[in-house]
Ligand code: FES
């Protein structure tokens with residue numbers, strides 16, 4: 001038992017030290033931080049006023065993921081992105097140029113496009129004003145009646161665009177700082193396992209009956225694993241998870257999730273553990289060679305599988321990167337997982353302008369044939385509110401896990417309206433990422 005206040009030593013560093021490969025310095029770097037122990041006021045989640053502050057000060061000024069590049073693979077493909085009551089259109093203007101505009105006509109403000117589609121130009125349905133894909137004006141219907149537009153370009157206003165990992169980000173603020181500064185060292189962490197090399201194999205969304213932060217915070221720590229996901233405890237060193245904070249906008253958790261983690265699994269021989277860990281996964285148990293561990297064998301099996309699909313080897317990636325649960329976070333709502341342990345990305349945001357309802361999205365990223373152009377992303381599927389995640393076959397073993405997390409989200413949202421407690425009591429270390437991003441929200445609100 002650790003003494004209070006002393007961090008329980010994370011195990012990821014020990015596994016990296018004995019790994020069959022060396023991870024990059026950026027990936028291996030452990031950070032030290034102290035985010036304090038203050039309680040987090042409950043009204044940050046429950047109050048309409050706090051939501052309004054976020055909508056006024058944060059969402060209009062922050063870099064946020066708007067879509068995946070392969071949602072719009074062809075020139076002329078567009079997709080809308082909605083945050084609060086605002087809508088933006090993201091469009092591929094040239095093979096390697098993506099632009100974004102407010103989704104509004106410059107005449108009387110009609111929304112220009114819905115959902116997603118393909119167009120040669122944006123023609124407003126109300127009176128037919130039309131813009132080229134690059135935002136330049138093509139036509140004002142009966143322009144003789146608009147003398148005030150003479151000599152004016154009347155372009156659609158550019159919204160700032162940033163790109164990373166195959167994802168497209170926008171910042172609604174024309175004066176925003178650069179996207180590269182905002183994401184900091186995140187690209188360096190993913191340099192050896194680029195998300196650009198994947199395809200979007202599944203993209204699902206579901207309405208969550210809670211504030212967006214409550215939904216997201218169900219996924220920001222491994223502290224909940226034992227009570228919430230008891231099926232995981234025998235193979236997950238969840239209690240020795242490492243948490244890192246990299247600058248203002250990036251954090252990470254790293255849980256060794258393929259390892260004998262209890263007395264009963266530690267007592268197993270390597271082959272017995274291999275058989276045990278394969279149960280219920282639908283995979284054939286691996287027959288270990290003399291002296292081989294299950295981690296080594298499973299990591300190599302995954303390297304071989306990915307290399308076969310990609311047509312390019314990934315011999316450089318460590319066992320940790322092939323196996324474990326390494327979840328990054330980019331403020332305010334984008335969570336890309338690293339490597340091949342859990343190849344997923346989450347995004348959380350308010351459902352429209354509601355403080356009591358949010359949208360959770362899950363992308364599953366699969367390896368792709370790198371000799372071919374990236375394929376179009378799997379289209380977004382909305383999961384029904386009244387159906388468990390487990391009913392979606394594509395989510396496989398993640399479905400039942402998300403259902404367990406979902407119950408927490410529903411329960412927290414109810415409990416936050418019943419509690420007599422003015423604040424949430426967060427762990428100093430294991431829940432520091434939650435404090436960290438709340439401080440960033442305050443930075444925006446107080447700027
Ligand atoms: S509102 Fe768009 S053309 Fe009139």
Ligand SMILES: [Fe+2]
Nearest residue numbers: 218228229405
């Ligand atoms: Fe969970």
